[in-house]
Amino acid sequence: MKVIIGADKDGAKAKDELVLELKEEGYEILDLSKEGQDFVDVAVAVAKQTLKETNNGEDKSETAPRGIVIDKWGTDAFMAANKLKHVICANVSDEHSARMTRRHNGALMITLGTAVVGSELLKSCAKAYLEAPFDGGRHMVRIDMVNKMA
Amino acid sequence: MKVIIGADKDGAKAKDELVLELKEEGYEILDLSKEGQDFVDVAVAVAKQTLKETNNGEDKSETAPRGIVIDKWGTDAFMAANKLKHVICANVSDEHSARMTRRHNGALMITLGTAVVGSELLKSCAKAYLEAPFDGGRHMVRIDMVNKMA
């Protein structure tokens, strides 16, 4: 599976550690982090690339690309990403939300904030998100509704 | 107020940052961290010193010394500290618990794990704990019970 990832300066160290682990586990990584980006830039870069590679989020298969943004607060990148049409983004700081947001919301991407989430919890949230399948079924009606709004 | 603090190697960086901020806010700091300590050593050192300076936890006044341990997981130092008689220790990763454990449990000390708690949340938990008063009253009966057990 391809993971599209990005971090601002506050998330850079945690992102590098996560990328190392994900590569070891066989994930393909596309790192969009660039010098001088703020959290909005990173959120938008990851969101747009993940939309592009999933046919606007329609591909929710087990191998579909997913996005991860790491910055200081998480909730700010979350705020920005969700403004974009077809983006369903979750700000995550626990493993259960990380898993359920893929299963029920088919979340295109997650955000993680290093101000709030410690180093090991951050990695275990990221993995819980990447490993979870999308349940589809009744959950699709809500996603169709959100996508009409966007 | 005097804060008795200790960290193992995984908590050292977060501890140093916290100590800086607490000193700026006027707290007196006693840092018991030493090279080569594991989490049990640190938990015991902070617990015993805080017991000593509070008459076995009996002094729960607003200015009474309190203990803080920072290690990787928090819950391990918590496990160790609570084995000691008269120690009521809380493993904390949210501000509300940090405040309420002083108010209701009169917690002698808290533990914080950097694997779980991010940098800003860690500081805000520590401050919430230090700023909270002990409510006394009905809560004392439970503390008396715990202290008989220990």
Added chain:
Amino acid sequence: MTKTVISIGCDHIVTDIKERVSEHLKEEGYEVIDNGTYDKLRTHYPIYGKKTAEKVVSGEAAFGVVLCGTGVGISSSAAKVPNARVALVRDVSEAEYARKTLNANVVAVGGHITGVDLIKAIVDKFITTDYEETPEHEALIKKINALEGPKPEQTGNEHFFDEFEKKWEEGYYHD
């Protein structure tokens, strides 16, 4: 004195939690507009996320509070409302940051992720923290708002989701 108004909404999974938050807010002296859902009958979070956030951006309420199981579904719906700035959080410090720096106007929590006392502490901090207006913060907010696309016929349109509710009732969506 006029009471500060809080707009609140949830899905059917966490109605009981929403009720406890609503009670708490009323006890604290706030006026609450409860946008539903009001029971545990299966329904769809975008309906309530949209309604709750629209009450905020219209000025009827000062702040919004939305809850579903993880908070993700209802917060991503609320975020699609023009001028809503939604913070999904599990901690007090995040809520405070989102108010101070981004003038967030809707806070979201996972009613099955975060316990009710921590939820109350988060909501209390959110609605009592002032936005700190600086050129930097204003620029960030402008940058976030500029990401919004056009939303034809969305705002205030109570029939916006009818087509999906019809398909739902016809059994189009099933596990």
Added chain:
Amino acid sequence: MTKTVISIGCDHIVTDIKERVSEHLKEEGYEVIDNGTYDKLRTHYPIYGKKTAEKVVSGEAAFGVVLCGTGVGISSSAAKVPNARVALVRDVSEAEYARKTLNANVVAVGGHITGVDLIKAIVDKFITTDYEETPEHEALIKKINALEGPKPEQTGNEHFFDEFEKKWEEGYYHD
């Protein structure tokens, strides 16, 4: 096949949450010993922390689960039971660590801090994670156990707290 037995306990603040965790465990095929409290009448968490942990160290139950508002009161009580190794957590990864490395036998959560689905996820991971026995882990556990002082007349003594309950009823403790 014998069912794995889980010992569970709570204070009056989170009885409803305890019930939901207990139901979940039974649905998953576990046998549950519920040590109370069983309603919302004001009582004292050490009674239930002690009872719940003692069922674990005696071998009647494989694991213990304790809850109060923040989890602190009941977990510090449970921790004073000889051979109880109690982990107070808000996240799955901590629970897993405590099992793997420290062979923790009681898990504690704050029923008003952590939401019910996350609590279930934490408990599930705790009771399904094996201890990894290594010389390092054994040495840590030995070091923790060695901190315990003598506990005369404590274990299994149902009248251990009577003196305080008497004082409580006499109005000695009041807000």
